[in-house]
Amino acid sequence: MQSLLMDLERIKDVSFTGRVTSIQGLLVEIAGVERHLSIGSRVHVATRDGRQVECEVVGFRQNRALLMPYGSLEGVGLGCRATVGEDQPVVYPDNTWLGRVIDGLGRPLDGGPPLANGTSPYPLRANPPPANMRKRVGPKIDLGVRSINTFISCCRGQRMGIFAGSGVGKSVLLSMMARYTEADVNVVGLIGERGREVQEFIEDDLGEEGLARTVIVVATSDEPALVRRQAAYMTLAVAEYFRDQGLQVLCLMDSVTRFAMAQREIGLSGGEPPTTKGYPPTTFAELPRLLERAGPGTGEGSITGLFTVLVDGDDHNEPIADATRGILDGHIVMERSIAERGRYPAINILRSISRTMPGCNSDDENMLVSRARQLMATYEDMAELIRLGAYRAGSDPKVDEAIRYQPLLEDFLRQQKKERADLASGYARLAEIFSEG
Numbered sequence: 001m002q003s004l005l006m007d008l009e010r011i012k013d014v015s016f017t018g019r020v021t022s023i024q025g026l027l028v029e030i031a032g033v034e035r036h037l038s039i040g041s042r043v044h045v046a047t048r049d050g051r052q053v054e055c056e057v058v059g060f061r062q063n064r065a066l067l068m069p070y071g072s073l074e075g076v077g078l079g080c081r082a083t084v085g086e087d088q089p090v091v092y093p094d095n096t097w098l099g100r101v102i103d104g105l106g107r108p109l110d111g112g113p114p115l116a117n118g119t120s121p122y123p124l125r126a127n128p129p130p131a132n133m134r135k136r137v138g139p140k141i142d143l144g145v146r147s148i149n150t151f152i153s154c155c156r157g158q159r160m161g162i163f164a165g166s167g168v169g170k171s172v173l174l175s176m177m178a179r180y181t182e183a184d185v186n187v188v189g190l191i192g193e194r195g196r197e198v199q200e201f202i203e204d205d206l207g208e209e210g211l212a213r214t215v216i217v218v219a220t221s222d223e224p225a226l227v228r229r230q231a232a233y234m235t236l237a238v239a240e241y242f243r244d245q246g247l248q249v250l251c252l253m254d255s256v257t258r259f260a261m262a263q264r265e266i267g268l269s270g271g272e273p274p275t276t277k278g279y280p281p282t283t284f285a286e287l288p289r290l291l292e293r294a295g296p297g298t299g300e301g302s303i304t305g306l307f308t309v310l311v312d313g314d315d316h317n318e319p320i321a322d323a324t325r326g327i328l329d330g331h332i333v334m335e336r337s338i339a340e341r342g343r344y345p346a347i348n349i350l351r352s353i354s355r356t357m358p359g360c361n362s363d364d365e366n367m368l369v370s371r372a373r374q375l376m377a378t379y380e381d382m383a384e385l386i387r388l389g390a391y392r393a394g395s396d397p398k399v400d401e402a403i404r405y406q407p408l409l410e411d412f413l414r415q416q417k418k419e420r421a422d423l424a425s426g427y428a429r430l431a432e433i434f435s436e437g
Contacts, residue, residue: 015083015084016033016036016083016084017032017033017081017082017083017084018030018031018032018033018034018065018081018082018084019031019032019079019080019081019082020045020076020077020078020079020080020082021064021078022064022078023073023076023077023078025269026068026069026073026224026225026269027058027066027067027068027269027270028045028055028066028067028068028069028073028076028082029061029064029065029066029067030043030045030064030065030067030082031063031064031065032082033065033082033084034060034063034064034065036084037057037065037084038057038087039057039058039059040056040057040087040088040089040125041056041057041084041085041086041087041088042054042055042056042057042084042085042086042087042089043055043056043057043065043067043082043083043084043085044082044083044085045067045069045076045080045081045082045083046080046081046082046083047074047075047076047080048075048076048077048080049075051075053069053070053071053072053073053075053076054069054070054071054085054105055067055068055069055070055082056068056070056226058266058269058270059270059271061271066270066271067082068224068225068226068266068269068270069224069226070105070224070226070227070230071224088123088124088125089123089124090121090122090123090124091106091121091122091124091234091237091238092117092118092119092120092121092122093118093122093215093237093238093241093242094115094116094117094118095118095245096115096116097115097116097215097238098185098212098213098214098215099211099212099213099214099215100112100115100215100216101198101202101216101218102115102215102216102217102218102234103217103218103219103227103231104217104218104219104223104227104228104229104230104231104232104233104234105227105230105234106234109218118241120241120244122237122238122240122241123237124230124233124234124237125233125289126236126237126240126293127289127293128289128292128293128295129295129296129297129298130298133298134295134296134297134298135157135296135297135298135299135302136157136296137155137156137157137158137295137296137302137329137356138155138156138157138296138302139155139156139360140153140154140155140156140360140423141154141155141156141158141181141182141183141248141250141304142180142181142182142422142423143177143180143181143250144176144177144179144180144181144182144420144421144422145173145176145177145180145345145415145421146412146413146415146421146425146426146429147345147347147349147412147413147415148177148332148345148347149421149422149423149426150369150426150427150430151349151352151369151372151373152330152332152347152349152352152353152354152357153354153356153357153360153361153423154304154306154330154354154356155304155356155360156248156296156302156304157295157296157297157302157303157304158295158304158305158329158330158354158355158356159291159294159295159304159305159306159307159327159328159329159330160305160306160307160328160329160330160331160332160354161256161306161307161308161309161324161325161328161330161331161332162174162306162307162308162309162331162332162334163308163309163311163316163321163325163331163332163333163334164308164309164310164311164333164334164335164346165310165311165313165314165334165336166310167336167339168334168335168336168339168346169334169339169344169345169346170254170255170308170310170334171197171201171205171254172205172344172345172417173334173345174188174205174252174254174306174308175201175205175206175210175417176205176345176415176417177250177252177306178206178210178214178250178252179205179206179207179209179210179420180420180421181250182248183248183249183250183304184213184242184247184248184249185213185214185215185242185247185248185249185250186210186213186214186215186249186250186251186252187214187215187217187235187238187239187242187249187250187251187252188206188214188215188216188217188235188252188253188254189216189217189231189232189234189235189251189252189253189254190216190217190218190219190220190231190254191219191228191231191232191235191253191254191255191256191258191259191262192219192220192221192223192228192255192258192259192261192262193218193219193220193221193254194220194221195220195221195222198218198220202216205417215238217231217234217235217238218231219231221258225261225262225263225265225266225269226262226266228258228259228261228262229259229262229263229266232253232259232262232290233290235251235253236251236290236293236294236303239251239293239294239303240293240297240303242301243297243299243301243302243303244297244299244301245301246299246300246301247301248301248302248304249301249302249303249304250304250306251294251303251304251305251306252305252306252307253305253306253307253308254308255307255308255309255310256287256290256291256307256308256309256320256324257308257309257310257311257312257320257321258310259286259290260279260283260286260287260320263279263280263282263283263286264278264279264280264283266282267279267280267281267282267283268280276319277312277318277319279319279320283320284319284323287320287323287324287327288327291305291307291324291327291328292327294307305328307324307328309321309324309325314336316333329354329355329356330352330353330354330355330356331352331353332347332352333347333348333351333352334346334347334348335347335348335351343410343413343414344414344415344416344417345413345415347413349373349376349413350373350376350377350380357369364427365427368427368430368431368434369430371434372409372430375401375402375405375406375409376402376406376409378398378399378401378402379399379402379403379406382399382402386403405433405434408433408436409433412429412430412433
């Protein structure tokens, strides 16, 4: 009954209606209601066969409002009626959303009952908390992955990027963290994913245990650009709701690159000028607005964010990767060459960094990590000569030591998908390796 009353309160007393004047590709131009619209407003366009196509205002031109659809434009023609909807869309998350799979518009995709609405509205395009009111990052959070826990420690409220090419194991790594993390709630955004992989991720990778404390937001690659972008906003809005409940939230998004691609489609359709690799200026403006929403809140709750970046052609300096790396609090680099030799997760420890380290570690932990990194760096520098057989044992004691420890460290970094590793055991195992050596 309460939910019904809230829905009734949201009904507008007066509606404003305009007409479609032009259609160019996915861009719909309407007239007659432009004074009642702003960027981000919703408009419902009636098709000739009686359907309603939800659209969003993306710009204005010559006293006309420019719209992009959330669905197919089939049946829309000149003169079709366009009715003004909500100014800035909001969502009403609820604790009952845990274990559910929803789309970018907040509709259930798992065949379950309709989603219950909470009491508080959360804007989909909310601003980050004020910088002067945010808490500092908290203590280390256990993500269940040995290599990350030990060498790239992540704190509560920290934002990390996972940079990798396609097929290197990003999705599996995300599923391991979602299943094994000590966070109270997971919010997973699958942005622009392949449709067949969504169910595989839920059933095989995440499992019933992980799904029970997870909300999954899905927008597959065949969805319109607005829906893919909206799914990213929905992911953060749901995470903000649980953060405001005082909970520790792990927000996983795959991927930021596909969000940027969706914004590129929207911007170019609206007439923005292309810049680097065709990305319009709004892409680089929207990235920090999205990513800054993760992090510590003003209360006890926080959002620990891990965002994957699909590096184009394995180029880690491409525009989106470069921009994202400057916004986040660290980066985890996954490399195809490591995956090809069968070590998963395929993380390059030497190229990865957490900006909360070494401050979040004890002195003993920092000594262990520093020594291991030095040994791996020494081996990496001489790897080519060692493989060619050009290095002679005894030429350099440091290289000899690195060669001796290399198999042990490589085995330490290897972890099966169904294997959980906690924070304490990682450092204990590393200390054991050095004591054995």
